[in-house]
Amino acid sequence: MNFEVTILGSGAALPTSNRNPTAQYIQCNDRHILIDCGEGTQVQLRKYHVHIQKINHILISHLHGDHFFGLVGLLSSLHLLGRDKGLTIYGPEELEQIIRLQLEVGGAKLGFDLHFVKLNGQEHRLIFEDKLIEIWTFPLNHRIPTNGFLIKEKPKERKLNADRFEETGLSLTLIPKLKQGLDVELESGEVIYADEYTYAAKPSKSYAFCSDTIFDERIVSYIKGVNVLYHEATFLNDKLDRAKQTFHSTAQQAATIAKQAEVGKLLLGHLSARYENSARHLEEAIPVFENVRVVEDGETYLI
Amino acid sequence: MNFEVTILGSGAALPTSNRNPTAQYIQCNDRHILIDCGEGTQVQLRKYHVHIQKINHILISHLHGDHFFGLVGLLSSLHLLGRDKGLTIYGPEELEQIIRLQLEVGGAKLGFDLHFVKLNGQEHRLIFEDKLIEIWTFPLNHRIPTNGFLIKEKPKERKLNADRFEETGLSLTLIPKLKQGLDVELESGEVIYADEYTYAAKPSKSYAFCSDTIFDERIVSYIKGVNVLYHEATFLNDKLDRAKQTFHSTAQQAATIAKQAEVGKLLLGHLSARYENSARHLEEAIPVFENVRVVEDGETYLI
Numbered sequence: 001m002n003f004e005v006t007i008l009g010s011g012a013a014l015p016t017s018n019r020n021p022t023a024q025y026i027q028c029n030d031r032h033i034l035i036d037c038g039e040g041t042q043v044q045l046r047k048y049h050v051h052i053q054k055i056n057h058i059l060i061s062h063l064h065g066d067h068f069f070g071l072v073g074l075l076s077s078l079h080l081l082g083r084d085k086g087l088t089i090y091g092p093e094e095l096e097q098i099i100r101l102q103l104e105v106g107g108a109k110l111g112f113d114l115h116f117v118k119l120n121g122q123e124h125r126l127i128f129e130d131k132l133i134e135i136w137t138f139p140l141n142h143r144i145p146t147n148g149f150l151i152k153e154k155p156k157e158r159k160l161n162a163d164r165f166e167e168t169g170l171s172l173t174l175i176p177k178l179k180q181g182l183d184v185e186l187e188s189g190e191v192i193y194a195d196e197y198t199y200a201a202k203p204s205k206s207y208a209f210c211s212d213t214i215f216d217e218r219i220v221s222y223i224k225g226v227n228v229l230y231h232e233a234t235f236l237n238d239k240l241d242r243a244k245q246t247f248h249s250t251a252q253q254a255a256t257i258a259k260q261a262e263v264g265k266l267l268l269g270h271l272s273a274r275y276e277n278s279a280r281h282l283e284e285a286i287p288v289f290e291n292v293r294v295v296e297d298g299e300t301y302l303i
Numbered sequence: 304m305n306f307e308v309t310i311l312g313s314g315a316a317l318p319t320s321n322r323n324p325t326a327q328y329i330q331c332n333d334r335h336i337l338i339d340c341g342e343g344t345q346v347q348l349r350k351y352h353v354h355i356q357k358i359n360h361i362l363i364s365h366l367h368g369d370h371f372f373g374l375v376g377l378l379s380s381l382h383l384l385g386r387d388k389g390l391t392i393y394g395p396e397e398l399e400q401i402i403r404l405q406l407e408v409g410g411a412k413l414g415f416d417l418h419f420v421k422l423n424g425q426e427h428r429l430i431f432e433d434k435l436i437e438i439w440t441f442p443l444n445h446r447i448p449t450n451g452f453l454i455k456e457k458p459k460e461r462k463l464n465a466d467r468f469e470e471t472g473l474s475l476t477l478i479p480k481l482k483q484g485l486d487v488e489l490e491s492g493e494v495i496y497a498d499e500y501t502y503a504a505k506p507s508k509s510y511a512f513c514s515d516t517i518f519d520e521r522i523v524s525y526i527k528g529v530n531v532l533y534h535e536a537t538f539l540n541d542k543l544d545r546a547k548q549t550f551h552s553t554a555q556q557a558a559t560i561a562k563q564a565e566v567g568k569l570l571l572g573h574l575s576a577r578y579e580n581s582a583r584h585l586e587e588a589i590p591v592f593e594n595v596r597v598v599e600d601g602e603t604y605l606i
Binding site for chain 2: 013014015016017039040042043046047063064065066069070072073076077080081092094097098101102105106107108143144
């Protein structure tokens with residue numbers, strides 16, 4: 001079981017030779033999720049050796065082009081490569097019309113079903129769950145309705161202490177309960193305590209994605225305590241006015257959110273093309289929140 | 304005055320690491336034209352150092368994604384980079400809705416005027432002219448309506464033999480007529496012959512673009528005698544059936560069109576991602592038409 005995020009695009013509205021527009025690929029317990037899909041994402045996926053047909057959830061934060069212009073091209077390629085497995089896209093309502101219109105004019109009939117789940121950028125709610133993971137959306141605060149996302153593992157089972165359990169000669173049918181942490185009373189009246197025969201469960205991890213957004217402390221409650229937070233940092237302090245005006249954040253503001261939310265690690269991205277490197281983003285973020293990275297295209301982070 | 308084409312994308316529907324989807328940048332006598340705009344074209348334009356704000360005509364052949372999915376991203380970037388000069392897009396009718404819808408949902412109001420000229424893939428007509436160039440469209444034969452394009456220089460002026468003209472002591476007002484090749488009768492009755500005082504005009508060049516299309520000899524009449532023909536060659540002879548079925552051409556078929564049209568040079572592109580290199584395309588084309596190249600992304604050809 002693994003949980004990691006691969007950065008496919010770390011730039012802002014204007015792609016540069018180093019930074020593609022926003023896209024991230026998340027693997028979580030064999031679930032394969034794409035968040036945002038800027039122009040060129042399908043080429044980035046190939047470049048970084050992602051098995052694109054494994055993706056079955058695509059989350060689109062909002063309808064600025066640098067977050068979705070690559071989606072229709074990716075869907076076309078999935079089709080051309082023979083996909084027949086359905087795909088669910090979670091995003092703003094108008095996205096469905098945009099995608100279906102462009103496929104329709106080309107006379108393309110996809111070989112797979114496309115399901116759209118509408119998000120309005122204003123709700124905090126669970127949008128997907130299965131036995132291993134949950135995906136939540138929550139509101140960000142940008143010029144147009146924008147969705148943040150939280151991906152978390154469900155509580156895990158405790159691990160059996162097999163040696164000790166075998167010594168007891170007890171029935172194997174007790175194991176599922178013990179793994180869930182439940183004590184079991186035998187017919188004899190003896191109580192088998194879960195914590196004596198199992199090890200503590202591995203902690204469940206979580207990852208939050210916040211792009212694009214103005215500095216807004218209301219976000220803190222939605223992402224409290226996540227292991228890894230990705231937060232946009234389009235600007236530096238010298239462009240604080242510009243950040244406010246365009247509903248974006250600075251590196252220091254992103255660090256402030258990370259600190260207040262007591263996250264484990266902060267990833268910064270969505271850097272404006274005006275910045276030639278990321279040194280100043282780190283300089284301004286570290287005094288507020290130390291465990292921070294500025295992401296680059298192609299990097300993978302364990303959650 | 305120059306006339307050249309830069310290949311921005313030489314691949315077919317599936318982009319590869321070497322071949323972007325279709326796009327070409329044409330400079331013709333200081334006119335700057337983009338033909339097709341597959342996903343990633345804006346990055347290719349930057350990579351090959353094109354001054355993108357110079358582009359003022361965009362020609363879109365048809366609405367398969369590998370020929371236009373990059374257009375909305377390019378327009379967004381032109382806007383973000385401060386463009387205020389209008390831009391004309393020539394293409395299928397539905398293109399306007401597709402572009403305007405995507406800009407609208409993002410709340411973007413372009414800083415420049417966008418003019419759309421509708422092409423239906425069925426007409427042979429002049430779509431633009433000024434004093435130096437003409438742009439024509441003509442029908443190709445593909446699964447959906449598809450436009451071919453022909454860019455040609457207008458007839459050029461003859462060049463004055465300045466030394467000889469000065470010897471005559473004649474009025475400079477005669478020069479424009481002589482440059483047009485017109486003889487001039489003076490009041491004295493003496494005739495000044497244009498070809499005695501001017502050199503022959505440089506020949507006017509022309510470039511034709513044919514992608515995507517099934518092998519169709521009706522195209523020959525539209526492109527007769529062009530200096531350079533770009534013709535798609537998605538397949539080789541071993542996939543002749545597939546070419547017919549998908550309304551594409553083979554390298555040999557493209558060469559046959561070039562031969563019949565008596566063009567100067569043939570450029571082949573739109574190669575299916577299944578072909579690892581271009582050697583067999585050349586092998587199959589050369590016996591039919593010798594002056595042929597298989598284009599690569601980033602190459603520039605003088606017309």
